[in-house]
Amino acid sequence: MKKISVDHLARVEGNGGISATIDGKIVSDVKFSIYEGPRLIEKLTIGRTPEEDVSMSPRICAICSVSHKNAVLRAMENALDVKVSPKSYLLRELMHMGEFIESHSLHTFYLALPDFLGFPNAIAMASKYEFEVKIALEMKHFGNHIMKTINGRYIHGENAVIGGFGKYPAREELLQIKTRAIHFMPFVFKTVNLFCGIDYPDCPDAPTLYACCEPGDNKFGFWGDEILLSTGKTFHRDDYKKLTNEFVVSHSFAKHSLYQDKPYSVGALARIVNLGERLEGEAGKMYKKYYSSKWKSNPFFHNAARSLEILYSFERIPELVDEILKLKEDKSIVDYSAENGKGTGLVEAPRGLLIHHHEITDKLVSQVDIITPTAQNAEDIERYCHVAAQKLLDEGKEDQIRDRMDIIVRAFDPCISCSAHMAEVRNAPKNNWKMQLEEVTQKGDPAFIGVGNPTLSDDGAGIKLARELKNAGIQDVLLESEIEQDEDLWINDSDRPLIFLDAVDFNEDPGKVTLLPLHLILNNTSLSHRLLPTVSGLINYSKMKNTYVLGIQPDSLQKGNQLSAPVEKALNEIREQLTNIREQ
Amino acid sequence: MNKDKLKIGIYELTGCAGCALLITDCEMELIDIFNAADIQSFLMVKSDNIEGELDIALVEGSVTTENEIEELKDIRERAKVVVAFGLCASVGGIQARFGNKEWKENYQKIYGDMEMTHTKPVQSKPIDAYIDVDLYLPGCPVGKEQFLHFFTRVLKGAPPEKYPRPVCVTCKYNENDCLLNKGIPCLGPLTADGCGSICPNHNLPCTGCWGPAEGANPTSEYFLLKEKGFDIEAIKKRMSNYSGTKLAEFFEQFKKESK
Amino acid sequence: MKIVKLKKTNLFLFLEIISKEADFWAPVKKSPDKHIFEVIEDFSKINLDYTRTILPPKKIMLPSDFNMFQASNTKYTPDFSHVSKKIIFGIHPCDIHALVIMDKFYSHEYNDPYYQKARDNTLILGHSCWPDEYCMCKSTHTHVVKEGYDLFFTDLEDTYVVWIGSSRGDDLIRLKPELFDEDLTDKDIQNFSQRREERDKAFTNDINFEAMPDLMELKYQNLLWDKLGEACLACGSCTNVCPTCNCYNVEDKPILGKNCSNISRCWDSCTLENYSGVAGGENFREKRSDRLKLFYTHKLQSYISKYGKPACVGCGRCVVTCPVDINVYTVSKSLDNEEVDTFWNRLSKEVTK
Numbered sequence A: 001m002k003k004i005s006v007d008h009l010a011r012v013e014g015n016g017g018i019s020a021t022i023d024g025k026i027v028s029d030v031k032f033s034i035y036e037g038p039r040l041i042e043k044l045t046i047g048r049t050p051e052e053d054v055s056m057s058p059r060i061c062a063i064c065s066v067s068h069k070n071a072v073l074r075a076m077e078n079a080l081d082v083k084v085s086p087k088s089y090l091l092r093e094l095m096h097m098g099e100f101i102e103s104h105s106l107h108t109f110y111l112a113l114p115d116f117l118g119f120p121n122a123i124a125m126a127s128k129y130e131f132e133v134k135i136a137l138e139m140k141h142f143g144n145h146i147m148k149t150i151n152g153r154y155i156h157g158e159n160a161v162i163g164g165f166g167k168y169p170a171r172e173e174l175l176q177i178k179t180r181a182i183h184f185m186p187f188v189f190k191t192v193n194l195f196c197g198i199d200y201p202d203c204p205d206a207p208t209l210y211a212c213c214e215p216g217d218n219k220f221g222f223w224g225d226e227i228l229l230s231t232g233k234t235f236h237r238d239d240y241k242k243l244t245n246e247f248v249v250s251h252s253f254a255k256h257s258l259y260q261d262k263p264y265s266v267g268a269l270a271r272i273v274n275l276g277e278r279l280e281g282e283a284g285k286m287y288k289k290y291y292s293s294k295w296k297s298n299p300f301f302h303n304a305a306r307s308l309e310i311l312y313s314f315e316r317i318p319e320l321v322d323e324i325l326k327l328k329e330d331k332s333i334v335d336y337s338a339e340n341g342k343g344t345g346l347v348e349a350p351r352g353l354l355i356h357h358h359e360i361t362d363k364l365v366s367q368v369d370i371i372t373p374t375a376q377n378a379e380d381i382e383r384y385c386h387v388a389a390q391k392l393l394d395e396g397k398e399d400q401i402r403d404r405m406d407i408i409v410r411a412f413d414p415c416i417s418c419s420a421h422m423a424e425v426r427n428a429p430k431n432n433w434k435m436q437l438e439e440v441t442q443k444g445d446p447a448f449i450g451v452g453n454p455t456l457s458d459d460g461a462g463i464k465l466a467r468e469l470k471n472a473g474i475q476d477v478l479l480e481s482e483i484e485q486d487e488d489l490w491i492n493d494s495d496r497p498l499i500f501l502d503a504v505d506f507n508e509d510p511g512k513v514t515l516l517p518l519h520l521i522l523n524n525t526s527l528s529h530r531l532l533p534t535v536s537g538l539i540n541y542s543k544m545k546n547t548y549v550l551g552i553q554p555d556s557l558q559k560g561n562q563l564s565a566p567v568e569k570a571l572n573e574i575r576e577q578l579t580n581i582r583e584q
Numbered sequence B: 001m002n003k004d005k006l007k008i009g010i011y012e013l014t015g016c017a018g019c020a021l022l023i024t025d026c027e028m029e030l031i032d033i034f035n036a037a038d039i040q041s042f043l044m045v046k047s048d049n050i051e052g053e054l055d056i057a058l059v060e061g062s063v064t065t066e067n068e069i070e071e072l073k074d075i076r077e078r079a080k081v082v083v084a085f086g087l088c089a090s091v092g093g094i095q096a097r098f099g100n101k102e103w104k105e106n107y108q109k110i111y112g113d114m115e116m117t118h119t120k121p122v123q124s125k126p127i128d129a130y131i132d133v134d135l136y137l138p139g140c141p142v143g144k145e146q147f148l149h150f151f152t153r154v155l156k157g158a159p160p161e162k163y164p165r166p167v168c169v170t171c172k173y174n175e176n177d178c179l180l181n182k183g184i185p186c187l188g189p190l191t192a193d194g195c196g197s198i199c200p201n202h203n204l205p206c207t208g209c210w211g212p213a214e215g216a217n218p219t220s221e222y223f224l225l226k227e228k229g230f231d232i233e234a235i236k237k238r239m240s241n242y243s244g245t246k247l248a249e250f251f252e253q254f255k256k257e258s259k
Numbered sequence C: 001m002k003i004v005k006l007k008k009t010n011l012f013l014f015l016e017i018i019s020k021e022a023d024f025w026a027p028v029k030k031s032p033d034k035h036i037f038e039v040i041e042d043f044s045k046i047n048l049d050y051t052r053t054i055l056p057p058k059k060i061m062l063p064s065d066f067n068m069f070q071a072s073n074t075k076y077t078p079d080f081s082h083v084s085k086k087i088i089f090g091i092h093p094c095d096i097h098a099l100v101i102m103d104k105f106y107s108h109e110y111n112d113p114y115y116q117k118a119r120d121n122t123l124i125l126g127h128s129c130w131p132d133e134y135c136m137c138k139s140t141h142t143h144v145v146k147e148g149y150d151l152f153f154t155d156l157e158d159t160y161v162v163w164i165g166s167s168r169g170d171d172l173i174r175l176k177p178e179l180f181d182e183d184l185t186d187k188d189i190q191n192f193s194q195r196r197e198e199r200d201k202a203f204t205n206d207i208n209f210e211a212m213p214d215l216m217e218l219k220y221q222n223l224l225w226d227k228l229g230e231a232c233l234a235c236g237s238c239t240n241v242c243p244t245c246n247c248y249n250v251e252d253k254p255i256l257g258k259n260c261s262n263i264s265r266c267w268d269s270c271t272l273e274n275y276s277g278v279a280g281g282e283n284f285r286e287k288r289s290d291r292l293k294l295f296y297t298h299k300l301q302s303y304i305s306k307y308g309k310p311a312c313v314g315c316g317r318c319v320v321t322c323p324v325d326i327n328v329y330t331v332s333k334s335l336d337n338e339e340v341d342t343f344w345n346r347l348s349k350e351v352t353k
Helices: A050-060 A065-079 A086-117 A130-151 A171-197 A237-242 A268-278 A281-290 A293-297 A299-326 A373-394 A398-411 A433-443 A457-471 A518-524 A527-535 A541-545 A565-583 B018-024 B027-036 B066-078 B087-091 B100-111 B144-155 B167-173 B218-227 B232-240 B248-258 C008-018 C093-107 C113-120 C167-174 C186-202 C209-218 C224-231 C237-241 C288-307 C317-321 C328-335 C343-352
Strands: A002-006 A016-023 A026-034 A209-214 A226-229 A234-236 A245-247 A256-258 A341-349 A352-361 A364-371 A447-450 A477-479 A498-503 A513-517 A547-552 B007-012 B038-042 B054-060 B063-065 B079-085 B121-125 B135-137 C002-007 C023-031 C034-039 C065-071 C076-078 C086-091 C122-127 C151-156 C159-164 C248-254 C261-267
Touching: A016 A373, A016 A398, A026 A373, A050 A065, A050 A352, A050 A364, A065 A086, A065 A130, A065 A341, A065 A352, A086 A130, A086 A171, A086 A299, A086 A398, A130 A171, A130 B027, A171 A281, A171 A299, A209 A268, A209 A341, A209 A352, A226 A237, A226 A268, A234 A237, A237 A341, A237 A352, A256 A373, A268 A281, A268 A293, A268 A299, A268 A352, A281 A299, A293 A299, A299 A398, A352 A373, A373 A398, A433 A513, A433 A547, A433 A565, A447 A457, A457 A477, A457 A498, A457 A547, A457 A565, A513 A565, A518 A547, A547 A565, B007 B018, B007 B066, B018 B027, B018 B144, B027 B144, B054 B066, B054 B087, B063 B066, B066 B079, B066 B121, B079 B087, B100 B121, B135 B144, B144 C248, B167 C237, B218 B232, B218 C224, B218 C343, C002 C008, C008 C159, C093 C113, C093 C122, C113 C122, C122 C167, C151 C167, C151 C186, C159 C167, C159 C186, C209 C288, C209 C328, C224 C288, C224 C328, C224 C343, C237 C317, C288 C328, C317 C328
Parallel strands: A447 A477, A447 A498, A498 A547, B007 B038, B007 B054, B054 B079, B079 B135, C023 C086, C086 C122, C122 C151
Antiparallel strands: A002 A016, A016 A026, A209 A226, A226 A234, A245 A256, A341 A352, A352 A364, A513 A547, B063 B121, C002 C159, C023 C034, C065 C076, C065 C261, C151 C159, C248 C261
């Protein structure tokens, strides 16, 4: 078995790595690891005042600090029932534009473009593309300038507070922002043409689900009170957990998210896929000119999508400034009196949907949940790397895997410091295994394979269960030792689900049962080490998508052939359930 | 690369990456920075990094995993001068304010007992908990002017003399009304200068995000806020938000006294 | 000395004429209780109904941070970009006295060209004021001015009595002499005297500055200083707002990409810990109490011994600024054995409890 890895991803914000394990003909175990350590941000602000929380929680991430600021403010103001003045509202949108311009121009020109033009970094690229590098720097500077003017500082500004702003920027400063935005337009068009025109490498057809904020009023925008999926389904902000079931993986301090057990993507591409039709003006024209269905299944088009958003932001700035200057002066902060409440704030950070949920009890913060875009993208990053690596391996281009994974990860513009925050543990994807099993059986009649080591007490659970099922007369049940002989199982009927029965340590009470898609487990448990040698020769990637593990949490793995009482009890329950299903 | 140029490495441990990002925010100076020094390693902006002997290492972020301890020790061995770059490296950052026990409890609440396969987590600490640090540049994140001044001085082989002073100094340069006198819990007198007093400039109290100022008088500020009617716990919390491990002794002393 | 009269309604007209070729500085109201000196573009922003600004006019002569010169191995280029033709309007007597003290200080033994050039290019147009409870200028005898201004405007309801204090001031009047009336009526003189009398009575503070040099000497080891040191936040605000504090620090600021440095100068403060630090890591005044002694020795003792008056002009800025009540008023009163209700007194009781 050999491991290909990019130990330290360069040109991303933060400290992370991606690795893939190759065993014979299969790429397994793709891990997007976050080396950033745990910061426990969501616990840090418990017991603090809402104001302190608003100051501290954006410190999760520097590059998205304004998005975090707007998200925490929206959450707090929902929680405390504060309605800011129209002027504050628009100024916040304006500073959000600043962050998009800053972040997107940094990513597209400095972090991503060298990949497609073949340079190790932007400074080296400057020798040949001096104009682009220089003007892009000015564009980035302009984005920063907007954030500083409105929020007080480039990074972690403090002027935006619950109820509005400490102090409004001066009229002259806003007019200057408007003028400069207009001056940039020729270069912005150039940017769109450049990034939409790049001949991006093909990515294996791996469509995904896209999620972003629903800005409302059929408009394009960077925040809203609902989440919109590419299927057309929407969730109210308070129901965000229906989308993002965060869970812990062992190779990263960033949690992962799945929607109905499937990875999904957020970010520029998600917004353009879901909302691109709504773009107006020049951005709308450019969208019509460049957008095609192939954007949907290739994450490299995130870069093209970013360029459209840069254009959108530059078009929006003069409108915003005009609207702001039409408004009368007001007291910049609205007072509030609420002492209790809970609220959720949704915004689009440059790299995708960002969710802040804050609860206040007796004037102090009592609960915080922050779901960052990179945590949501982590599963899709691994999946895209997986399929791309598998394809290159199939084509005999093993030597390209490393670089390709590097570029794919970067395409998501992962913000690693952001994702390594952490939330409360909700045990591994919390699925009711019985319901899950029914769903699986609806796809086809499953075959079962018992695996394990009967000489290590509970580790023998899978083998014992398989034997009992056989004895109960259930068809298509095999033992680990029998699977190689049964070739039919692997060749025929690839739609037929396959369920491994095994003792799986997933950090639960002994005897607890779970049913997980195999690809998920392969990423992170000791099970993978056991299954891989057995399975990798026989199972192909498409089959793996339809393969599951029915895991039983062991109590003891000592030497011995006795199962512990809770595991025995679980076996009985499973047997009963399976017999019922088969009888139906 | 030019042999006369100082070899510099910029490293990120655990933090928000804001201090490294700040360097890229020196848009107009960036090309000059890269021309003036031989930037050997800077993961955020370049792929062709070389990990060898260094004249200066700027280390951002706090130490939160065993791998980071190893990485840090390796950097120390390779670099003549190590700079704690930003609040997290200097005092441990906001993530360093938990005591050991509190940290373990909260860690468990989030990750349960799952063994991490890639590294073992440790309680967040500033880098001087593990290695000798030559220079400190606090800030959350480090200020642009502050960084450029520091960087150009270091390039000349003459790092700025240590001259700690609180936010109040700049705050007065900026002619702000003292918020403490208005009964607003401003941490300016306790907080290292360098931010340009942006919060008071916007009529907002200093949050302390540059970390504790050397030579400050926390006892006086503590009693002053107490006298102004603030709750003791609230004062302690506010003072500890950004002080990492560095105000711990001060609070210990109060704990003893209150017993 | 020449005295003329100007109708209030003609003030802006006059200011407009004289400010054509100079930066025009005047007090501006920034919030209900905050005034600062600012360069004025629009005269309607001038607000003369103020007692004291946050920073004194010293900032107009020498900004808190400015570049002195650029130097390389072979070249030295002085930088006087902070110098320009300036007019300061609306400055009160205490601040004029402070400038007179600065004038002496910066020309004493060595001439400081950075101050001198800025000062030579600046015209001082004083304005009368009314004391509040923190003003101590009557005790320091700085509530009236006899020198240090080019023009001085005394507010008498609908007219100003304008004192011409220098030939440069006279030149200003000559730019538009028809605005001024040289004949003061008896009524005017009576109004003026009455105002002066009433103002004298409005002072509520009385500090015995004459006794201070001796008291400082006698009480140099007094516990008072420990109490003050315990409370001092070492924030440097007192020295920054003091119109006669003038310490500064000099720093090299190399220019990126060039082989030269800017040498800049910024205000320093003796209450900061490293102020008395020297090479080798020694510090002569590590204790806050020692640093406060230095400050008050300067204000209350050494200057009086040398020039016969304190280096305090009674502006009251330290009184309104220090969050822990360490200021010329409370320190002088305590030296003079008067009990004062201050935070530092209460803190001392709290800590020794």
